Amino acid sequence: xxxxVIGIGLIGGTLASSLKDNKFAxxxxxxxxxxxxxxxxxxxxxxxxxxxxxxxxxxxxLIIVSTPVDTAVEILPDIIDKIGRHQVVMDVGxxxxxxxxxxxxxxxxxxxxxxxxxxxxxxSGPSASIRGAMKGKTTVICNPEDCDNDAIVLVEQVYNSLxxxxxxxDAKDHDLHAAYISHISHAASxxxxxxxxxxxxxxDKIFRxxxxxxxxxxxxxxxxxxxxxxxxxxNRSNILDVLNEHxxxxxxxxxxxxxxxxxALHRIMLExxxxxxxxx
Amino acid sequence: xxxxVIGIGLIGGTLASSLKDNKFAxxxxxxxxxxxxxxxxxxxxxxxxxxxxxxxxxxxxLIIVSTPVDTAVEILPDIIDKIGRHQVVMDVGxxxxxxxxxxxxxxxxxxxxxxxxxxxxxxSGPSASIRGAMKGKTTVICNPEDCDNDAIVLVEQVYNSLxxxxxxxDAKDHDLHAAYISHISHAASxxxxxxxxxxxxxxDKIFRxxxxxxxxxxxxxxxxxxxxxxxxxxNRSNILDVLNEHxxxxxxxxxxxxxxxxxALHRIMLExxxxxxxxx
Numbered sequence: 001x002x003x004x005v006i007g008i009g010l011i012g013g014t015l016a017s018s019l020k021d022n023k024f025a026x027x028x029x030x031x032x033x034x035x036x037x038x039x040x041x042x043x044x045x046x047x048x049x050x051x052x053x054x055x056x057x058x059x060x061x062l063i064i065v066s067t068p069v070d071t072a073v074e075i076l077p078d079i080i081d082k083i084g085r086h087q088v089v090m091d092v093g094x095x096x097x098x099x100x101x102x103x104x105x106x107x108x109x110x111x112x113x114x115x116x117x118x119x120x121x122x123x124s125g126p127s128a129s130i131r132g133a134m135k136g137k138t139t140v141i142c143n144p145e146d147c148d149n150d151a152i153v154l155v156e157q158v159y160n161s162l163x164x165x166x167x168x169x170d171a172k173d174h175d176l177h178a179a180y181i182s183h184i185s186h187a188a189s190x191x192x193x194x195x196x197x198x199x200x201x202x203x204d205k206i207f208r209x210x211x212x213x214x215x216x217x218x219x220x221x222x223x224x225x226x227x228x229x230x231x232x233x234x235n236r237s238n239i240l241d242v243l244n245e246h247x248x249x250x251x252x253x254x255x256x257x258x259x260x261x262x263x264a265l266h267r268i269m270l271e272x273x274x275x276x277x278x279x280x
Numbered sequence: 281x282x283x284x285v286i287g288i289g290l291i292g293g294t295l296a297s298s299l300k301d302n303k304f305a306x307x308x309x310x311x312x313x314x315x316x317x318x319x320x321x322x323x324x325x326x327x328x329x330x331x332x333x334x335x336x337x338x339x340x341x342l343i344i345v346s347t348p349v350d351t352a353v354e355i356l357p358d359i360i361d362k363i364g365r366h367q368v369v370m371d372v373g374x375x376x377x378x379x380x381x382x383x384x385x386x387x388x389x390x391x392x393x394x395x396x397x398x399x400x401x402x403x404s405g406p407s408a409s410i411r412g413a414m415k416g417k418t419t420v421i422c423n424p425e426d427c428d429n430d431a432i433v434l435v436e437q438v439y440n441s442l443x444x445x446x447x448x449x450d451a452k453d454h455d456l457h458a459a460y461i462s463h464i465s466h467a468a469s470x471x472x473x474x475x476x477x478x479x480x481x482x483x484d485k486i487f488r489x490x491x492x493x494x495x496x497x498x499x500x501x502x503x504x505x506x507x508x509x510x511x512x513x514x515n516r517s518n519i520l521d522v523l524n525e526h527x528x529x530x531x532x533x534x535x536x537x538x539x540x541x542x543x544a545l546h547r548i549m550l551e552x553x554x555x556x557x558x559x560x
Contacts, residue, residue: 118491140489167488174489180476181489185497188472191529193552196460198525207558208447209420209454209461211398215559216496217465222556225549229542236537243534245478247527249471254523257516262509269505272473276502278487279495 004029004056005064006075008041009227010120011092012066013129015162017046021131024161029056032126033071041126057082062090062154069093070230073102080108088151090115090158094178095234096142096171110148113155114171116140116178117164124224135163142171179238184246186220186228187239193221284309284336285344286355288321289507290400291372292346293409295442297326301411304441309336312406313351321406337362342370342434349373350510353382360388368431370395370438374458375514376422376451390428393435394451396420396458397444404504415443422451459518464526466500466508467519473501 003025005016012030019025030047032038038050053075056063063079065072072091079089080103090113091099103112117139121128139159144152159166169177196218200206232239256265283305285296292310299305310327312318318330333355336343343359345352352371359369360383370393371379383392397419401408419439424432439446449457476498480486512519536545 118489120491120493122493137491138488173483177483177486177489180479180483180486181494182491184472184475185493187530187533188468189497190549190552191526191533192464192468193555194529194548195464195522195526197551197554198529199460199522203453203457203460206457206460208418209398209457210558211400211417211462213400213402213465213500214461216499217469218555219496219559220493221552222559223549223553225546225553228549229546232537232545233540233542236540240534240537242475242479243530243537246471246475247530247534249474249478250468250523250527250530253467253471254520254527257512257520257523260513260516262513265512266505266509268474269470269503269508271477272470272501273503273505274477275473275498278490279499279502 001025001062002027002029002060003062003064004031004051004060005047005066006031006053006056007065007067007071008032008037008046008126009066010124010128011117012064013041013044013046013126014119014131014133015064015066015092015117016041017044017129017131018134018162019158020046020048022161024158029060031056037126044126044129046126046129053079057087060087062088062158065089065091068227068230069095069098069234073098073234076102076112077106080106080112083108083111085111087111088113088154090155092117094182094231096140096174098234100143100146100171109146111151113144113147113151114142115155115159116142116174117159122219122222124227138165138167140167140169140174142169142174144168175235176238179235179242183231183235183239184242186223187243188246189218189220193218281305281342282307282309282340283342283344284311284331284340285327285346286311286333286336287345287347287351288312288317288326288406289346290404290408291397292344293321293324293326293406294399294411294413295344295346295372295397296321297324297409297411298414298442299438300326300328302441304438309340311336317406324406324409326406326409333359337367340367342368342438345369345371348507348510349375349378349514353378353514356382356392357386360386360392363388363391365391367391368393368434370435372397374462374511376420376454378514380423380426380451389426391431393424393427393431394422395435395439396422396454397439402499402502404507416445418445418447420447420449420454422449422454424448455515456518459515459522463511463515463519464522466503467512467523468526469498469500473498
């Protein structure tokens with residue numbers, strides 16, 4: 001099968017190389033607006049050839065859109081209008097409602113499958129891609145009832161070939177949950193990095209004490225703003241809700257510390273320990 | 281050399297077993313107020329025998345205090361008063377000013393060396409200890425000018441034997457830096473866990489989307505409040521300062537998102553990316 005991947009960065013590059021390695025794809029056409037990215041992707045063997053959106057529409061059975069989510073909503077309507085009834089388009093962005101809305105009035109709506117594989121790192125670009133990294137991870141497939149049956153089946157085959165678990169979800173629910181489970185972690189990490197970098201202006205040796213705990217909480221602050229600004233934009237209202245709640249929790253903690261209410265502080269830390277149920 | 285470790289948890293157990301493995305210690309006496317901990321430590325071979333503070337003072341050349349920091353400041357003055365001039369006491373707590381203040385008026389002050397090895401995980405107790413885990417990490421030694429020369433030399437030998445890097449620092453500076461580089465990461469992580477657990481009350485499937493980014497930012501929320509409340513208590517004023525700054529940064533981020541000031545948001549995310557200089 002000929003597959004075209006538009007946007008060959010961390011996610012696109014990982015998908016492309018994994019689908020080449022497991023032979024799901026006979027040939028991978030890579031498309032990227034940054035010429036150095038496509039060149040690098042070819043050099044790394046993530047893709048078989050460099051193409052354009054037009055050549056992809058002509059040749060590919062499956063088109064995977066893995067650009068930043070703002071670009072995705074720009075190019076999806078046009079792609080969906082131009083493909084034939086045998087072709088399928090899927091996206092892999094971190095927000096789902098905007099992607100679905102961008103094609104909802106189109107005749108070919110059924111050819112589009114909105115997905116979100118839950119995998120990533122703080123790095124970006126084709127060199128950040130990791131062959132086979134999504135194995136065992138979960139992918140979300142949104143609003144499958146709006147897709148043609150053969151389109152859903154093909155996308156399920158893609159994720160099955162990558163040995164990923166599939167979860168089906170309404171796009172609105174996805175975006176809410178993603179705000180709590182992923183987007184706030186990024187916001188918090190960016191803010192934490194800024195907090196410490198701000199202090200570094202006065203205290204030049206502050207980072208000598210940085211340990212693994214610090215590293216773990218700020219590593220997401222290395223993430224690419226070009227990826228994350230569009231996500232924050234598209235999921236703005238959910239992210240604002242969770243930012244409010246997070247600021248509230250921090251202010252509670254601050255208040256208890258100010259008032260030296262250590263038994264109440266102990267109690268909320270024990271409550272927070274309950275996160276053990278969720279992550280090992 | 282006979283070494284006594286008081287408090288055989290994550291840090292004490294790791295130090296004890298590492299100093300046994302590298303033969304720096306001929307014999308390790310373990311002391312813990314929780315009988316199951318000493319029993320477990322013996323069973324795991326972290327220590328050679330179970331003792332008491334009294335037996336440690338009688339027999340050990342070096343006494344390592346690795347209890348929670350509130351217990352440390354309670355027991356340190358008594359230990360320092362009772363030891364002989366050939367013995368050395370060191371602590372390994374995450375706050376340093378309180379430990380030093382607890383013994384500063386004592387005749388034997390010079391026998392005490394305040395240290396903070398920068399290593400840890402979110403787990404606690406003797407079973408959480410990891411043999412040799414501190415190799416290559418950094419340890420802080422505070423106010424060495426207040427210690428007897430032979431006491432400092434012995435403690436340096438301890439850390440050299442563990443192949444750790446040594447940094448010398450004023451205790452006040454240490455506590456300020458530790459607030460920014462470690463303690464705030466814990467506060468932020470506890471608050472983030474509470475934020476999401478709060479939402480889980482309404483949305484029961486919220487954690488299906490949890491990925492590695494989430495895990496990384498909330499893993500510290502699994503930390504033991506019995507360890508962390510005393511740290512927050514002893515470093516309260518520094519932690520309040522950094523909590524204030526962190527809340528300010530989050531509110532800035534929220535404000536920019538509310539006002540849809542995406543280019544300013546992009547700019548602060550780029551600034552936060554500068555954390556790459558510090559962590560790989």
